[in-house]
Amino acid sequence: MSKQKPFLRILAALLAVCVFVALPGANVSASEQADSSLAFFIDYIVPIISQLQKILSAMGLSTNLSLPRVGISAGHGGNTGAYSGGVYEDVKTLAIALAVNKEFTSRGYETLMNRTDNSKCDKETKLALYQPWRPDILLEFHYNIGGGTAEGLEVWYDSGNAEGKRLAELLAPRLSAAAGLKNRGAKGDDYAPGGNFYVCSSFPIGILVECAFLDNPNDVKKLDSTASKEKFAKAVAEVAAEFWGG
Ligand SMILES: [Zn+2]
Known part of the structure; x- marks a missing residue:
């Protein structure tokens, strides 16, 4: 379902405990305590972190503790x-x-998929899964239907969410270019045919991608190969990294 990094969480927790235990007592002035805490951090914690990073790096493991969480919903x-x-x-x-x-997992992000097989996943199941997990962004993927002649990719966001709009506007041109699909643009869900999308409004940033038109064979084939899906996925992750300034 997701790629967790429990050892990194444990490491972070241990370091937090070390700092807490080693902090000077309350019988010193605030400035002395701050100076002492800083000195302790520089003298002891920084070298420990440095050594652990070297060890984890030698093991081929990422040491980035601050990557955002990405919900990936089919x-x-x-x-x-x-x-x-x-x-x-x-x-x-x-x-x-x-x-x-x-x-995303190959880049070290924490992810959570709503399903990894063809089991049904309704709205309630999805919200119960994702809302406690608190994804920084939630990406949901769909295929469109448009009478057989419509073509292209759309990226929907919550109309009232400026950051969602910014991410959608980055995604639409890049994803459509990666797949060779027509860019139908980023769209606020106030204009969605069936009303607002709950996946867009239920999270800090919820994005719904209509990848292509299912009833247009020319559209569908552009994302059918493994290579095309990998290219598409790479574009999603690259845009997300840019979005977060990485
Ligand atoms: Zn759908």
């Missing part, structure tokens, strides 16, 4: 959603989500 599941050409969109959305998850 729309629908259990043979639901749009249906065209003998296939439900939930099969396609899962394949995209798995590729995106693989890309």
Whole structure:
């Protein structure tokens, strides 16, 4: 489901305990305590962190403790959603989500997928899963339906969320270019045909990507190969890193 790094959490907790235990007592002035705490941090904690980073690095493990959490949700599941050409969109959305998850985890992010098989995942299940986990961004993937001639990729965000808008506006041109799809743009969900998207408004930043039109075979084939999905996933992760200033 997700790539956790419990050892890094334990390490952070141990360091926090070390600092707390070693802090000078309350019988010194505030300035003396601050000076002493700083000296302790520089003399003891920094070398410990440095050594641990070297050890973890030698083990091939990331030491970045501050990467954001990314919720990666495959729309629908259990043979639901749009249906065209003998296939439900939930099969396609899962394949995209798995590729995106693989890309983010390879970069050391914490991720959480809503499903990794074709089991059904409804709104209540999703909110119960993601809201306690508190993702920094939640990315949900869908396929569109448009009468057979419509084409391209859309990125939806909560209309009242400026950061969501900023991320969506970064994603739309880059993802469509990566897949060779028409860029239909970033869209505030006040204009969504079926009303606002709960996945956009239920999280600090919720993004819904309509990857391509399921009933347009020319659109669908642009994301069908493993290589095209990997390219798409790479673009998602690169944009996210830029979004966070990385
Ligand atoms: Zn859908």
